[in-house]
Amino acid sequence: MSWDWEKLKEQQQGKKVVPPQMENFIKKFPKFNLPGLPIIIFILFILYLGSSIFYTIGVDEVGIVQRFGKYISTSQPGLNFKLPAVIDKVTKVKVRRVYKKEFGFRSLRVDDKQRLSSESESDNVSLMLTGDLNVALVPWIVHYRINDPYNYLFKIREVEGLLSDMAEAAMRLIIGDRSINEVISKRGEIAEEAKAVLQAELDKSEAGLSIVTIEMEKTNVPEPVQQSFNEVNQAVQEKEKLIYQAREAYNKALPEAMGEAERTLRVAEGYALDRVNRAKGDAARFVALYQEYAKAKDITKKRMYLEMLKDIMPKLGNKYIIDANQKNVLPLLNLEKQIGAIKNEK
Amino acid sequence: MKNRGIILICCIITLLIILGSAFIVDETEQVIVTQFGKVVGSPLKEPGLYFKIPLIQVVNYFPKNLLQWDGNPGQIPTLDKTYIWVDTFARWKIVDPVKFFQTVNNTTSALARLDDIIDPAVRNFITSYSLIETVRKSARELDTFEIGMMENKKYEFQSSFAIKTGRELIMKGILEQAQPKLAQFGIELVDVKIKRINYVTEVRDSVYARMIAERKQIAEKFRSEGHGEAQKITGEKERDLKRITSEAYRKAQELQGKADAEATKIYAKAFGADPDFYSFVKTLEVYNEALGKDTSIILSTDSELFKYLKKY
Numbered sequence: 001m002s003w004d005w006e007k008l009k010e011q012q013q014g015k016k017v018v019p020p021q022m023e024n025f026i027k028k029f030p031k032f033n034l035p036g037l038p039i040i041i042f043i044l045f046i047l048y049l050g051s052s053i054f055y056t057i058g059v060d061e062v063g064i065v066q067r068f069g070k071y072i073s074t075s076q077p078g079l080n081f082k083l084p085a086v087i088d089k090v091t092k093v094k095v096r097r098v099y100k101k102e103f104g105f106r107s108l109r110v111d112d113k114q115r116l117s118s119e120s121e122s123d124n125v126s127l128m129l130t131g132d133l134n135v136a137l138v139p140w141i142v143h144y145r146i147n148d149p150y151n152y153l154f155k156i157r158e159v160e161g162l163l164s165d166m167a168e169a170a171m172r173l174i175i176g177d178r179s180i181n182e183v184i185s186k187r188g189e190i191a192e193e194a195k196a197v198l199q200a201e202l203d204k205s206e207a208g209l210s211i212v213t214i215e216m217e218k219t220n221v222p223e224p225v226q227q228s229f230n231e232v233n234q235a236v237q238e239k240e241k242l243i244y245q246a247r248e249a250y251n252k253a254l255p256e257a258m259g260e261a262e263r264t265l266r267v268a269e270g271y272a273l274d275r276v277n278r279a280k281g282d283a284a285r286f287v288a289l290y291q292e293y294a295k296a297k298d299i300t301k302k303r304m305y306l307e308m309l310k311d312i313m314p315k316l317g318n319k320y321i322i323d324a325n326q327k328n329v330l331p332l333l334n335l336e337k338q339i340g341a342i343k344n345e346k
Numbered sequence: 347m348k349n350r351g352i353i354l355i356c357c358i359i360t361l362l363i364i365l366g367s368a369f370i371v372d373e374t375e376q377v378i379v380t381q382f383g384k385v386v387g388s389p390l391k392e393p394g395l396y397f398k399i400p401l402i403q404v405v406n407y408f409p410k411n412l413l414q415w416d417g418n419p420g421q422i423p424t425l426d427k428t429y430i431w432v433d434t435f436a437r438w439k440i441v442d443p444v445k446f447f448q449t450v451n452n453t454t455s456a457l458a459r460l461d462d463i464i465d466p467a468v469r470n471f472i473t474s475y476s477l478i479e480t481v482r483k484s485a486r487e488l489d490t491f492e493i494g495m496m497e498n499k500k501y502e503f504q505s506s507f508a509i510k511t512g513r514e515l516i517m518k519g520i521l522e523q524a525q526p527k528l529a530q531f532g533i534e535l536v537d538v539k540i541k542r543i544n545y546v547t548e549v550r551d552s553v554y555a556r557m558i559a560e561r562k563q564i565a566e567k568f569r570s571e572g573h574g575e576a577q578k579i580t581g582e583k584e585r586d587l588k589r590i591t592s593e594a595y596r597k598a599q600e601l602q603g604k605a606d607a608e609a610t611k612i613y614a615k616a617f618g619a620d621p622d623f624y625s626f627v628k629t630l631e632v633y634n635e636a637l638g639k640d641t642s643i644i645l646s647t648d649s650e651l652f653k654y655l656k657k658y
Contacts, residue, residue, distance in 0.1 A: 127544055228558040232565045272605030279613055321655065
């Protein structure tokens with residue numbers, strides 16, 4: 001802002017002051033000789049001084065003031081004064097702005113041109129060796145702020161270069177101590193650790209920078225290997241699926257079998273009840289009968305026998321009554337035929 | 347008129363002399379004043395305004411702040427004969443500007459010296475350690491595989507990635523080797539760091555192939571584990587089914603046996619009162635049930651039923 005202002009002043013001088021000066025020079029020189037020239041030079045000098053004494057500092061920055069190269073003060077946002085140009089110098093540093101540096105993205109490759117040998121090898125910022133000697137793709141973003149403008153300006157030449165070198169070294173140190181699985185799954189942890197390591201290194205070299213956050217982008221394995229990594233994930237799913245299917249079959253068969261077992265038990269219980277009850281019934285019946293029989297044994301026995309005969313005689317097929325004296329009756333009977341008839345019926 | 351001109355000229359000359367003799371040392375700089383190539387006085391390390399004899403004395407500026415050196419990435423074989431690209435960087439500063447001025451003169455040639463000293467040191471260290479030592483920094487246990495890796499195999503696997511030295515110590519070693527050699531140039535090496543280590547292209551391809559094979563094997567393991575697990579569950583199912591049915595059978599038999607025993611007891615108790623009578627009753631029952639229309643009966647007139655048929 002103040003630069004523009006200075007330029008504006010200079011332009012104004014150019015337009016308005018110079019033409020009169022030329023006129024003066026031509027017209028007044030023969031008459032008054034010197035008096036006009038020093039005055040004009042003096043006015044110019046004052047204007048120049050004025051323009052280099054005032055300067056403004058933006059809201060998000062501070063000004064580092066150096067007198068004859070030596071740091072003397074830090075000026076805060078607003079309009080400020082200093083001694084003229086040669087003596088005092090102000091450098092503005094944006095201390096509130098959060099800067100961003102990306103690693104492992106396409107955009108970085110342009111900055112990387114300083115590499116002299118073998119572009120293709122050093123291009124791959126995001127390609128890293130993991131602790132189990134695999135290769136991982138790890139892109140990340142560093143957000144940082146200038147927290148000590150004095151250190152930032154004076155302690156290190158090419159702070160930006162140092163930051164990117166340090167960030168890469170720190171990230172690789174962390175990744176180098178992780179397995180490929182951890183690199184892919186524990187991004188938060190890695191970001192935290194990388195931030196701590198990087199901040200410690202920056203503090204050690206007094207870079208005047210403070211890391212706000214380190215963001216891990218999508219960590220992955222190199223393209224040719226991705227397919228096989230997906231395959232592992234698929235296999236895990238497949239394994240789960242097989243197990244669930246087996247469980248399903250288990251869950252399907254077991255309750256049914258348990259129900260069936262329960263039924264078998266109930267049937268057995270039923271049988272037991274039936275058997276005992278029947279026995280009790282039979283026993284009670286017998287006992288009752290016996291009690292009466294005991295009172296008149298012979299007659300009861302005879303009655304029962306005859307009752308039985310009465311019951312069965314009508315059911316019987318052929319009945320033969322033979323005189324007790326007839327000794328040889330068997331030849332008369334055609335038993336053979338009878339047996340054959342039974343067989344035929346069957 | 348003439349006097350004025352002379353005064354003006356004198357003024358201009360004086361101004362030129364002042365301008366020629368004054369010089370500013372910035373916060374980031376340090377200065378040696380030389381007179382005909384010879385160093386005059388001690389180096390000026392504090393920033394501020396200084397004066398010298400114009401024309402005769404010359405001011406030599408050197409950076410005071412931390413400088414950077416970027417190593418030449420090169421192919422280096424490790425102890426286990428793997429070719430890798432190693433990219434290093436170092437931070438250094440000029441601590442003794444007089445020595446620096448006398449030996450290397452400027453930063454460009456200083457960088458060449460750093461190349462000459464640090465690069466071989468890096469090469470020495472990388473070649474005398476195995477790759478894993480330069481990659482890892484601690485011997486912490488890696489979480490290498492997903493769940494289900496066999497325990498004893500896991501141990502073997504872990505031990506192949508165990509380290510004794512680690513990257514941090516190697517970097518420290520490089521620094522310690524290079525540092526004393528640079529002291530003679532008035533340079534202090536603050537630290538040397540490995541920025542990148544990568545496989546060379548040919549090795550990388552075979553590493554990819556290995557990674558793929560490794561993954562495939564893990565995938566296969568998972569699949570087979572899945573099948574195994576499923577078989578186990580199926581086995582469990584069979585076993586549980588058998589157990590359940592057989593237990594049910596056993597219990598049923600027990601119950602039935604008990605009932606039978608109970609019934610037998612009841613019968614025995616009841617019928618025991620008169621076994622003859624029981625036998626009589628039961629026999630009658632049997633006759634009643636066993637004889638039917640298929641039965642032919644031959645009865646003698648002696649029999650109980652027909653004895654009256656003959657005579658009474």
